[in-house]
Amino acid sequence: MVWLSxxxxxxxxxxARVAICCAAAVAIPGIACGWLLARTRFPGxxxxxxILHAPLVMPPVVTGYLLLVVLGRRGIVGEAxxxxxxxxxxxxxxxxxxxxxxMAFPLMIRSVRIAIEMADPKLEAAAQCLGASPLRxxxxxxxxxxxxGIITGLVLAFARSLGxxxxxxxxxxxxxxxxxxxxxxxxxxxxxxxxxxxxxxLVLISILLSLGALVVSEFMSRRLTRFExxxx
Amino acid sequence: xxQLTSQLTRGTFTFQVDCxxxxxxxxxxxxxxxxxxxxxxxxxxxxxxxxxxxxxNNVVLFDSESGVSVPPHRRRLGLVFQDxxxxxxxxxxxxxxxxxxxxxxxEQRFSLNEVVELLELEPFxxxxxxxxxxxxxxxxxxxxxLLASPRMLLLDEPLASLDWRLKQQIMPFLRRVRDVTQxxxxxVSHDSKEVLDLTDRVVVLDGGRVVGAGPVVxxxxxxxxxxxxxxxxxxxxxxxxxxxxxxxxxxxxLRTRPLATETDRSPADVxxxxxxxxxxxxxxxxxxxxxxxxxxxxxxxxxIQNQIHGRVVRLIHTPDRDVCVVDIGxxxxxxxxxxxxxxxxxxxxxxxxxxxxSSALQxxxxxxx
Numbered sequence: 302m303v304w305l306s307x308x309x310x311x312x313x314x315x316x317a318r319v320a321i322c323c324a325a326a327v328a329i330p331g332i333a334c335g336w337l338l339a340r341t342r343f344p345g346x347x348x349x350x351x352i353l354h355a356p357l358v359m360p361p362v363v364t365g366y367l368l369l370v371v372l373g374r375r376g377i378v379g380e381a382x383x384x385x386x387x388x389x390x391x392x393x394x395x396x397x398x399x400x401x402x403x404m405a406f407p408l409m410i411r412s413v414r415i416a417i418e419m420a421d422p423k424l425e426a427a428a429q430c431l432g433a434s435p436l437r438x439x440x441x442x443x444x445x446x447x448x449x450g451i452i453t454g455l456v457l458a459f460a461r462s463l464g465x466x467x468x469x470x471x472x473x474x475x476x477x478x479x480x481x482x483x484x485x486x487x488x489x490x491x492x493x494x495x496x497x498x499x500x501x502x503l504v505l506i507s508i509l510l511s512l513g514a515l516v517v518s519e520f521m522s523r524r525l526t527r528f529e530x531x532x533x
Numbered sequence: 534x535x536q537l538t539s540q541l542t543r544g545t546f547t548f549q550v551d552c553x554x555x556x557x558x559x560x561x562x563x564x565x566x567x568x569x570x571x572x573x574x575x576x577x578x579x580x581x582x583x584x585x586x587x588x589x590n591n592v593v594l595f596d597s598e599s600g601v602s603v604p605p606h607r608r609r610l611g612l613v614f615q616d617x618x619x620x621x622x623x624x625x626x627x628x629x630x631x632x633x634x635x636x637x638x639x640e641q642r643f644s645l646n647e648v649v650e651l652l653e654l655e656p657f658x659x660x661x662x663x664x665x666x667x668x669x670x671x672x673x674x675x676x677x678x679l680l681a682s683p684r685m686l687l688l689d690e691p692l693a694s695l696d697w698r699l700k701q702q703i704m705p706f707l708r709r710v711r712d713v714t715q716x717x718x719x720x721v722s723h724d725s726k727e728v729l730d731l732t733d734r735v736v737v738l739d740g741g742r743v744v745g746a747g748p749v750v751x752x753x754x755x756x757x758x759x760x761x762x763x764x765x766x767x768x769x770x771x772x773x774x775x776x777x778x779x780x781x782x783x784x785x786x787l788r789t790r791p792l793a794t795e796t797d798r799s800p801a802d803v804x805x806x807x808x809x810x811x812x813x814x815x816x817x818x819x820x821x822x823x824x825x826x827x828x829x830x831x832x833x834x835x836x837i838q839n840q841i842h843g844r845v846v847r848l849i850h851t852p853d854r855d856v857c858v859v860d861i862g863x864x865x866x867x868x869x870x871x872x873x874x875x876x877x878x879x880x881x882x883x884x885x886x887x888x889x890x891s892s893a894l895q896x897x898x899x900x901x902x
Contacts, residue, residue, distance in 0.1 A: 427618035431631050
């Protein structure tokens, strides 16, 4: 891959960093929300479900705009963050992480939720009768049974982050070396004359990464159904 | 000792049970939907009664009045499910140790090796549950429950999903668990044969209520108990010892082993179909009450091999048939028509001869060891 320019390497490195941080950021909240939706009943569950899934159906630009309104320096939460801690998220690489994490969150929740719903509650009852507390049952039975689904969710979040454009460009901007991730770079190269080759190379890399993620996620969901068959 | 008073309504089903169980092994018999599993799951803590009280060996597990409800994982009860419920992502060895690992060493009653030996699980330790046959999986499930050092073993139709041949392979293991571990057992089944193979102390459930509790021969006169037991296949289970073989006649001669129940009679000699087992081997055989005939005196000139002398200890009148319990060294239930009772002039204390063909005896062990 020596045929990539320095600028393209910077784009790839940044994209990888943002995507990994995105997957890490959605992991624990995603498992928690997936479990809540799969195993609990509470008033307003449908509404919570809808809000968590909203980024999946809303135009990404709108999501980015809302993030700016809430977390921007003059936003409701953003202002407090800045005045108390001196943190300003918008237009930093962390903003790119936040934007893609919000976009990827529904994907993570969906696969975790399905995996936990498929994990047989009868096995959890069996574990409790053997002396395992509810927390230990979750850690030793539910989580391992749902592991393929969790990994699928993380892979999907990683891939979503690599491809995220709309919310990122609004909330994080398109700053070279700071927030210019793969799709933003492709867009920028396409806009500047003579950079067609760079755009093409990055497009190729994007396609390979996306296909790779799909293969991994498909492999994992097959493992999930195998566990299911074994449990049945 | 287990004390259970509980009440629960679910839709049209009302569960209302009040019983005290003090026997080491108690069988719970009833048709499906009679509340057997509900009872067991209540004791285990998986179902919470609407009202009631559950006390095991003076430890209150549940009391709706004082608001006590010990969660299942603190009850220390080994529940063995009909569907095994082995953890598919763990090896057999890890499944076995699951509950054991959660206990401090001084509270562990058995070592992994002891249980593996008891249930002959050595060859499967590295297997995944999906690689086990139904019978093997159920043995692992029993072992897993034992290793959690339960105060009581709750068995919920553990053999229901197995065929007759496999059941016969597992029963000896359950008997061994009963005799070796000394852990009290509650054994739920819709099949009286399985239950009577382990114990003659039963609780009979019908429609969510206890219709009878105690030794089978004591409660059988209740028409509701009789109906349930008949429905679920009431049989005599005879503990026998192999004495000798008659290869020419293709017969095996056996002798009854005395039960805990009081008797002043010496053991009886019976003949059964040829059994490939060494003399001295202890086995169990099944004999249906309807396959036995009674006679007032010993008959001559009949082809029936078994004519066993006994004494009538009880006559039970049930709605359709009469049951006569005869002491032949062990109590034997004999079913006969009311007219048969009249013609023989049967009365408690009478001497009587029990007649049955050797082929009526069905051995419960299929693989002699």
